[in-house]
Amino acid sequence: MSDQLVVEDLSAGYNDMPVLHDVAFRVPKGAVTAIVGANGAGKTTLLATVAGLIKPSRGRVTFDGRDITGARADALPGLGLALVPEGGRLFPFMTVQENLQLGAYAPNARPHLAARMREVMDAFPILLERRDQHAGKLSGGERQMCAIARALMCRPALLLLDEPSVGLSPLMAERVLEIVTRLAREEGLTVVIVEQRVTEVLEIADEAHILDHGRIARSGTAAQFLADRSIQETYMGL
Amino acid sequence: MSNREQRLAWRKTGGVKTLRHELPVTFGALAALGALVAAMSGDSFTLNILASTFLFAGLATAWNVIGGLGGQFSLGHSVFFAIGAFTVSNLYLGLQVSPWLALLPAALLSAVLGVLISWPVFRLRGPFFAIATMAMTEVLLSLSLYFDRFTGGSRGVSIPFRAGLQNMIFRDRLSYALLMLGFLAVCLVVMAAVTRSRLGYSLQAVRDNEDAAAAAGIDVLRTKLAGMAISAALTGMGGVLYIMYVRVADPPTLFSLFDIGVKMALIALIGGIGTIYGPMLGALLIIPLESWLRAELGGSIPGANLIVLGFILMLTALFLRRGIVGGLKRLWSRPGAAKGAGR
Numbered sequence A: 001m002s003d004q005l006v007v008e009d010l011s012a013g014y015n016d017m018p019v020l021h022d023v024a025f026r027v028p029k030g031a032v033t034a035i036v037g038a039n040g041a042g043k044t045t046l047l048a049t050v051a052g053l054i055k056p057s058r059g060r061v062t063f064d065g066r067d068i069t070g071a072r073a074d075a076l077p078g079l080g081l082a083l084v085p086e087g088g089r090l091f092p093f094m095t096v097q098e099n100l101q102l103g104a105y106a107p108n109a110r111p112h113l114a115a116r117m118r119e120v121m122d123a124f125p126i127l128l129e130r131r132d133q134h135a136g137k138l139s140g141g142e143r144q145m146c147a148i149a150r151a152l153m154c155r156p157a158l159l160l161l162d163e164p165s166v167g168l169s170p171l172m173a174e175r176v177l178e179i180v181t182r183l184a185r186e187e188g189l190t191v192v193i194v195e196q197r198v199t200e201v202l203e204i205a206d207e208a209h210i211l212d213h214g215r216i217a218r219s220g221t222a223a224q225f226l227a228d229r230s231i232q233e234t235y236m237g238l
Numbered sequence B: 001m002s003n004r005e006q007r008l009a010w011r012k013t014g015g016v017k018t019l020r021h022e023l024p025v026t027f028g029a030l031a032a033l034g035a036l037v038a039a040m041s042g043d044s045f046t047l048n049i050l051a052s053t054f055l056f057a058g059l060a061t062a063w064n065v066i067g068g069l070g071g072q073f074s075l076g077h078s079v080f081f082a083i084g085a086f087t088v089s090n091l092y093l094g095l096q097v098s099p100w101l102a103l104l105p106a107a108l109l110s111a112v113l114g115v116l117i118s119w120p121v122f123r124l125r126g127p128f129f130a131i132a133t134m135a136m137t138e139v140l141l142s143l144s145l146y147f148d149r150f151t152g153g154s155r156g157v158s159i160p161f162r163a164g165l166q167n168m169i170f171r172d173r174l175s176y177a178l179l180m181l182g183f184l185a186v187c188l189v190v191m192a193a194v195t196r197s198r199l200g201y202s203l204q205a206v207r208d209n210e211d212a213a214a215a216a217g218i219d220v221l222r223t224k225l226a227g228m229a230i231s232a233a234l235t236g237m238g239g240v241l242y243i244m245y246v247r248v249a250d251p252p253t254l255f256s257l258f259d260i261g262v263k264m265a266l267i268a269l270i271g272g273i274g275t276i277y278g279p280m281l282g283a284l285l286i287i288p289l290e291s292w293l294r295a296e297l298g299g300s301i302p303g304a305n306l307i308v309l310g311f312i313l314m315l316t317a318l319f320l321r322r323g324i325v326g327g328l329k330r331l332w333s334r335p336g337a338a339k340g341a342g343r
Helices: A043-050 A072-078 A094-104 A110-125 A125-129 A142-153 A171-189 A198-204 A224-228 A229-236 B004-012 B019-040 B045-070 B078-095 B099-121 B127-146 B175-194 B198-208 B210-215 B218-245 B257-271 B280-299 B306-317 B323-342
Strands: A001-012 A017-028 A032-036 A060-063 A080-082 A157-164 A190-194 A207-212 A215-221
Touching: A001 A080, A001 B004, A017 A032, A017 A043, A017 A060, A017 A190, A017 A207, A017 A215, A017 B198, A032 A043, A032 A198, A043 A080, A043 A157, A043 A190, A043 B099, A072 A080, A072 A125, A072 B210, A072 B323, A080 A142, A080 B323, A094 A110, A094 A142, A094 B198, A094 B306, A110 A125, A110 A142, A125 A142, A125 B004, A142 A171, A157 A229, A171 A190, A198 A224, A207 A224, A215 A224, A224 A229, B019 B099, B019 B175, B045 B218, B045 B257, B045 B280, B078 B127, B078 B218, B078 B257, B078 B280, B099 B127, B099 B218, B198 B210, B198 B218, B210 B218, B210 B257, B210 B306, B257 B306, B257 B323, B280 B306
Parallel strands: A032 A190, A032 A207, A080 A157, A157 A190
Antiparallel strands: A001 A017, A001 A060, A207 A215
């Protein structure tokens, strides 16, 4: 299986505060890759750096064979890389439909807007019911679904998900993770997911990396991590 | 796919409001204001107040493009107002160019200046952006006093009275009221068009969350600059109309932070920031009230109008977070909400 995303020796942070140190990992095409770790390990910073929201101080990010290191965030959806930020970050005063429409803002996504809107509404029927409702009035689960749907509007090849289950009830979190699994298994979407619910995310992931104090501490298959009690105790606090 | 086809694809999905949905309300509101002007056609004092009201309604609507829709709380819009005024005064007095023709270069110059001075300032967010725009006003005021060849320095500029449509100078107040109503109409239509365009949605996305907007593929800086250019261009046009109306103005008046820059923002805030008709409603409340207070109390209690304005702003902040329009919407939706709750 070829790699969709390659991260090499990536270092990044906020102004004078370095957060990531020489992070390196690969994401195979069509796989679900989980990034797990304690609070403050640098998971969100890692996704934000890959998605172009933070400029790396060194290292390289390659997406589909193309060097995207330091590329502007707004250019990446057009290349097929979409980010679902933590908490969804919907535009609260816009309707669900308007939020989704903005997901297809990339010039190459605009011609397929109407068709993609139908596909996304088919995949998330609840959004069809709520299409004229302000996004700020959605429930937590609906909000997360809308955020994922908005990211799918640009027909991405790689989806970066930052804690999609944060603030959701266990049942709703399970539903969101089911959707992620379906997108990967049925639509062949490559997914990188950062999650606090370690056991649940390892159950749906193919590969996993443990981030500890801004460095990749361990890498392996999700099954290996689930089976290794010592890893869970040392790095995941399970 | 051409840009036009892309715009059509954007609209074809349905469920998203377009300019077509807004125009009937816009023209309805303008017709009502036109009827008000007609009813007051014999009363010079009221027509004067109406002219000021429409001018500030237009200016606050122009500010709202970047301040309300884009969330960039500029307090330096008096700069574009002054640029418009000085452009027309120089073209009219120096080259005998009709003020009607001068509207275009005034708008263009304001837009270009808006882009140039906003470029570095847009890196700042929230209160830092607002402070930077205030500082920008002071810098440009000092420069305008220094370059007195164009601005008249501390003496200002004076437009001689040569009545005539081609000179945009009229003997009667009715013509000025209609002129300012026309300006408000242009600002409202532009605001409605921007709000319901892809640029408008991008501005709102940038306002709500810049990182999420960028992650959705929106070029944040370009969006802000486009919003600022439109807002500055309209404000510059307002400056043209203002100086042809008062015919005497100096840099401290035109660059005034409170009387122009802050006032535009306050009117939009009180009326309903980010809404199409909020600034118009804000101006309809504030300007006549301020004029009345100044006339009634100005002699006995100087500054009383400012106390009342401050009080209105406090009440708005406490009870009408989304301005008059937000309050009206809440009132409008209350019976429906009650019905929904009962079901």
